[in-house]
Amino acid sequence: MIEREKYLIYENNLRANLEKKKFRDSFQGDFFGKLNMMTFDYYTLSEVKLYWPLIGEGVLPKVIDRDVCIAILYKIIEERRMFDGYFSQINSDSIGISRQVYKIMLKSAKENIPVEAIAQRIERFRKGRKNSQIFVDLKNIIVEYRAVLSNLGVYDNSIIYELYFNRLIKNSTYKDEVKNRILEFVDCEDTFFLESISNVYDMGFESYGEMLNGLEQILNELLNERRIDSNEICVIVPVLNDSLSRIIKDISYRLGHNIKCISESKDIGNSDIAISALVALSIYKNCEYIFNEDERFAFIKNIYKDKSPLDIRRNIDKYTNEIRKNFIEENFPYEKKYREEEFIKKFYKKVFHSNEEGIRFIESISEVFKSFKNISSLDNAGFLITDDFKIDFVKKYLGIFTSNKRKLENTYCNPVILVTPDDYSNLEMVKKYKIVLDAKSGLFDDKVETELDCELAYMDDKLLSNLTEENLDGVYKDLLETKIDKKVKKILKNGWIENGYSSKESCQNIYLMYSEKSLRGFDQENKFYYRFLELTRK
Numbered sequence: 001m002i003e004r005e006k007y008l009i010y011e012n013n014l015r016a017n018l019e020k021k022k023f024r025d026s027f028q029g030d031f032f033g034k035l036n037m038m039t040f041d042y043y044t045l046s047e048v049k050l051y052w053p054l055i056g057e058g059v060l061p062k063v064i065d066r067d068v069c070i071a072i073l074y075k076i077i078e079e080r081r082m083f084d085g086y087f088s089q090i091n092s093d094s095i096g097i098s099r100q101v102y103k104i105m106l107k108s109a110k111e112n113i114p115v116e117a118i119a120q121r122i123e124r125f126r127k128g129r130k131n132s133q134i135f136v137d138l139k140n141i142i143v144e145y146r147a148v149l150s151n152l153g154v155y156d157n158s159i160i161y162e163l164y165f166n167r168l169i170k171n172s173t174y175k176d177e178v179k180n181r182i183l184e185f186v187d188c189e190d191t192f193f194l195e196s197i198s199n200v201y202d203m204g205f206e207s208y209g210e211m212l213n214g215l216e217q218i219l220n221e222l223l224n225e226r227r228i229d230s231n232e233i234c235v236i237v238p239v240l241n242d243s244l245s246r247i248i249k250d251i252s253y254r255l256g257h258n259i260k261c262i263s264e265s266k267d268i269g270n271s272d273i274a275i276s277a278l279v280a281l282s283i284y285k286n287c288e289y290i291f292n293e294d295e296r297f298a299f300i301k302n303i304y305k306d307k308s309p310l311d312i313r314r315n316i317d318k319y320t321n322e323i324r325k326n327f328i329e330e331n332f333p334y335e336k337k338y339r340e341e342e343f344i345k346k347f348y349k350k351v352f353h354s355n356e357e358g359i360r361f362i363e364s365i366s367e368v369f370k371s372f373k374n375i376s377s378l379d380n381a382g383f384l385i386t387d388d389f390k391i392d393f394v395k396k397y398l399g400i401f402t403s404n405k406r407k408l409e410n411t412y413c414n415p416v417i418l419v420t421p422d423d424y425s426n427l428e429m430v431k432k433y434k435i436v437l438d439a440k441s442g443l444f445d446d447k448v449e450t451e452l453d454c455e456l457a458y459m460d461d462k463l464l465s466n467l468t469e470e471n472l473d474g475v476y477k478d479l480l481e482t483k484i485d486k487k488v489k490k491i492l493k494n495g496w497i498e499n500g501y502s503s504k505e506s507c508q509n510i511y512l513m514y515s516e517k518s519l520r521g522f523d524q525e526n527k528f529y530y531r532f533l534e535l536t537r538k
Contacts (some may be wrong), residue, residue: 006182007036014404014426044164055167062154068371073098086137100452110162111458115423125456200510211515229413234431238443258415274361276302287388341366360400425490433509440514444528445481
């Protein structure tokens with residue numbers, strides 16, 4: 001009997017890595033085999049690379065990473081907005097639009113929908129206000145972007161998907177090669193059924209500040225009065241941001257217990273180290289004009305530590321020129337022609353004491369610059385990427401995020417965890433005391449459509465063929481309810497029944513906290529809150 005090879009396909013790297021770790025930890029003895037647990041992105045790319053001779057000629061073209069793709073889109077969109085008025089009715093900046101367009105192309109290719117046709121498809125199935133010109137602009141941007149990649153002779157991940165669906169899996173040799181292979185998409189369907197939960201504490205407050213005071217009181221009761229183990233408690237929020245992180249740190253200090261965000265992010269503009277390194281590089285490349293006075297001030301004060309802020313402000317141009325002559329030219333002689341990533345790393349070692357945040361920013365900046373080096377034919381293809389463009393793009397685009405490995409480590413440190421529904425589910429956390437904070441926030445409601453996108457456009461053609469103006473509202477309502485139900489299930493996952501086993505006992509305390517006003521003082525309401533109560537009180 002021929003043994004069948006099984007591949008487990010996960011929605012994201014975090015789930016795949018977690019499952020690998022669980023398997024290795026539970027395996028008795030030494031394990032040296034290959035674990036076929038991966039994302040669909042990784043699977044399709046590895047298959048196209050391995051079986052390229054079946055569908056292409058010569059060597060597989062380079063597959064550029066996400067950073068370079070977005071940089072190319074950003075350059076195209078920025079120029080089209082400036083000279084041709086593209087996306088004039090969209091409030092997002094060009095970096096934000098570039099991210100959206102890249103995501104649209106990936107989703108389209110992943111659903112085996114022609115990428116060049118997705119703009120018309122999105123427009124067709126949008127329910128909200130329509131502006132045909134926006135989707136004409138979107139189509140033109142996608143066509144121009146694809147033309148640039150063709151001229152460069154490179155692929156992106158959306159093209160890899162197209163090669164996989166349209167050529168590789170239709171190839172008879174490949175079909176014969178993988179006929180004994182099983183693909184199991186682990187996250188495609190949930191098989192959980194909700195069991196009635198009686199102890200959901202519905203706690204409403206007039207203002208956001210009163211809600212935070214209520215949170216502190218609940219945590220104090222659980223941790224200091226009832227002596228509940230901090231590892232049994234988590235606070236679930238719609239999104240993690242800097243303002244909430246600062247508030248939680250203050251509460252943590254007052255309570256005398258560690259409350260830790262499962263992940264943190266920081267934009268490059270909020271890091272003096274990163275901005276200083278980029279300003280220094282811009283001086284080396286003679287394009288410091290792309291930085292404003294505040295950014296150059298942050299750089300100069302790290303070089304001239306003995307000078308007063310007022311003195312630096314008054315003489316900012318003078319000190320910039322001095323640093324060029326006395327620091328840059330002395331430590332980074334032009335004849336050595338330092339690569340961007342080399343310059344950034346040497347500058348950091350020369351000026352700053354090493355710390356984790358600085359190292360992560362410098363490494364991230366260096367990786368982006370190295371990605372540009374992989375596309376050596378940009379200029380030859382008539383697509384000029386200048387030094388000032390690269391530095392300006394990195395300044396506006398880059399941020400640092402908590403790695404999956406660090407997220408896993410944070411769950412083992414026994415603090416009270418501040419977490420989003422997605423990470424709570426992906427990390428398979430099990431907590432007896434769950435505090436759902438700001439439960440009426442609009443951020444808990446997933447959007448069915450945005451300014452440029454529409455979830456309905458990626459659904460099966462058989463379903464869409466039955467859509468009419470009369471039933472469109474109902475389909476949208478059903479889709480939104482499905483997305484909200486999925487989010488509620490992520491929070492209540494260990495209170496559901498799976499394969500006949502009930503773990504209701506571990507999900508006995510849920511505090512549903514909400515305020516009638518948002519942090520900025522506006523009235524707020526959502527569908528998530530009411531659906532949560534409806535599902536848990538059946």
